Amino acid sequence: MEQRLQHQAKALLEQGKVDWIIGFEPGSLKFTTTPLITKDKNDADRLVINPFMVNNLANFLTEVKGRVGIVAKGCDSRSIVSLIQDNKVVIEDVVILGIPCPGIIDLGKVERLVGKDRDELDDITWEGDKVAIKVDGEKKEFPATEVLFDNCLACEFPTPQEYDILLGEPRPAAPNLAASRKNLEGLKELTPEQRWEFWENEFSRCIRCYACRSICPACFCQRCFVEETEPQWVLPMPRWQDNLIFQIVRNIHVAGRCTDCGECERACPVNIPLRSLTKEMYDIVDELFHYKAGMDKEAAPLLTAYEFEEAEDLFR
Amino acid sequence: MKQETEWEPKLVGFLCKWCSYAGADLAGTSRKKYPANIRIIKVPCSGRVDPLFILKALRLGFDGVLVSGCHPGECHYQTGNYRARRRVAITKKFLESVGIEPQRIQASWVSASEGGKFTEVVAEVTKGLKEIGPNQLFPEERRGDGTKATAPG
Numbered sequence: 095m096e097q098r099l100q101h102q103a104k105a106l107l108e109q110g111k112v113d114w115i116i117g118f119e120p121g122s123l124k125f126t127t128t129p130l131i132t133k134d135k136n137d138a139d140r141l142v143i144n145p146f147m148v149n150n151l152a153n154f155l156t157e158v159k160g161r162v163g164i165v166a167k168g169c170d171s172r173s174i175v176s177l178i179q180d181n182k183v184v185i186e187d188v189v190i191l192g193i194p195c196p197g198i199i200d201l202g203k204v205e206r207l208v209g210k211d212r213d214e215l216d217d218i219t220w221e222g223d224k225v226a227i228k229v230d231g232e233k234k235e236f237p238a239t240e241v242l243f244d245n246c247l248a249c250e251f252p253t254p255q256e257y258d259i260l261l262g263e264p265r266p267a268a269p270n271l272a273a274s275r276k277n278l279e280g281l282k283e284l285t286p287e288q289r290w291e292f293w294e295n296e297f298s299r300c301i302r303c304y305a306c307r308s309i310c311p312a313c314f315c316q317r318c319f320v321e322e323t324e325p326q327w328v329l330p331m332p333r334w335q336d337n338l339i340f341q342i343v344r345n346i347h348v349a350g351r352c353t354d355c356g357e358c359e360r361a362c363p364v365n366i367p368l369r370s371l372t373k374e375m376y377d378i379v380d381e382l383f384h385y386k387a388g389m390d391k392e393a394a395p396l397l398t399a400y401e402f403e404e405a406e407d408l409f410r
Numbered sequence: 411m412k413q414e415t416e417w418e419p420k421l422v423g424f425l426c427k428w429c430s431y432a433g434a435d436l437a438g439t440s441r442k443k444y445p446a447n448i449r450i451i452k453v454p455c456s457g458r459v460d461p462l463f464i465l466k467a468l469r470l471g472f473d474g475v476l477v478s479g480c481h482p483g484e485c486h487y488q489t490g491n492y493r494a495r496r497r498v499a500i501t502k503k504f505l506e507s508v509g510i511e512p513q514r515i516q517a518s519w520v521s522a523s524e525g526g527k528f529t530e531v532v533a534e535v536t537k538g539l540k541e542i543g544p545n546q547l548f549p550e551e552r553r554g555d556g557t558k559a560t561a562p563g
Contacts, residue, residue: 290509290547319462327462328469335548339465342508346461349500371508378503383496400492402482405499410518410531 104138113160152311167195169355171254172388192257194265197246245356248274300337306358312351350396419473419539430478436525444529457490
């Protein structure tokens with residue numbers, strides 16, 4: 095799969111079909127990847143496909159000019175479609191190199207499971223539906239539910255919805271909702287007051303670095319409401335009240351664009367469980383309007399479309 | 411000396427110029443009574459109501475927010491209230507899941523001829539707010555005894 099990707103990427107650049115290739119290359123640390131954005135066909139050999147490609151590369155699509163070949167997992171491809179729906183990206187300018195994704199590995203979970211630091215592990219690979227971890231020369235297999243990110247466990251569309259070249263066979267979806275919703279269910283059981291207090295505690299840690307905003311392909315406003323001063327909606331100081339309002343409104347803004355890729359939670363330097371919010375919104379949108387982000391490039395974006403009769407029970 | 415009076419909820423109402431605001435006007439000219447708890451803000455269309463308005467009102471210490479516009483199909487701008495409906499619906503549901511009582515965010519359709527319905531809606535919403543008590547969502551600081559201080563405003 096990896097060789098095919100390198101070959102395809104090189105061919106696209108050579109034939110002049112694309113100006114840019116956006117993909118993953120090995121990161122500077124063990125078991126990490128870093129985005130590779132290149133015009134040089136010789137760089138295509140650095141492209142990799144492995145279980146650590148966390149980033150949602152759709153984020154870079156709006157930042158390069160010209161035609162782009164982009165590596166996309168299932169969730170990333172939906173983000174790209176969502177950008178096409180919003181007229182942020184022209185479909186003719188994008189060549190999607192789709193990867194049927196078996197799920198991304200959460201190194202934190204691996205460390206807890208194996209009881210070793212990531213530097214002490216030899217190798218981690220996908221092995222069919224399982225994940226093989228090689229440690230001290232010994233290979234152990236673990237079920238995917240124990241080592242994948244929560245959002246990958248809930249993944250409904252591991253195969254890209256939209257692609258020009260598919261690398262590998264389409265994967266059937268096998269969402270394991272019970273395993274992925276552990277945090278969410280805990281929150282559901284609380285009273286509204288307890289839930290509010292939970293978020294108050296979480297957001298008193300927030301330092302307003304806006305990493306969640308920068309990493310999110312759906313967060314593409316030229317000027318974010320938090321930076322507006324007339325009127326000033328929230329104060330720029332990191333106080334929990336304003337932090338929480340920022341995140342609530344951010345979630346409302348990305349409703350119908352969020353594909354549950356989980357990048358905001360991974361980017362958060364103070365480990366706020368942001369996915370509990372984004373997934374909640376994802377479910378609300380699905381429940382009220384039967385809408386899932388990035389499924390149909392012809393469809394109108396969620397908040398600009400309407401049906402004549404919907405959500406009437408919420409109105410007096 | 412400050413007199414001890416019963417707590418009254420403060421409600422902010424975003425009323426569409428063409429229907430609900432005119433409905434409120436009609437309630438007034440027909441000498442109908444409705445609770446004085448509502449502070450009305452006229453907006454050109456219910457589609458003008460940004461979820462930020464709702465959050466800002468709660469942040470400022472209002473106990474509830476009412477968004478009211480033309481009935482579906484009767485929008486002066488054809489589709490404004492349909493868009494408002496989606497926006498308000500996700501805002502209301504999402505805030506509920508974060509832990510804000512659903513009674514605090516209310517929405518209604520009131521036409522220019524429904525002065526009576528307007529008084530009913532305001533009375534019901536005010537009653538609901540009295541049941542759940544003051545807005546203590548965004549206290550500026552915690553008191554020494556751990557209870558929340560009510561936000562000013």
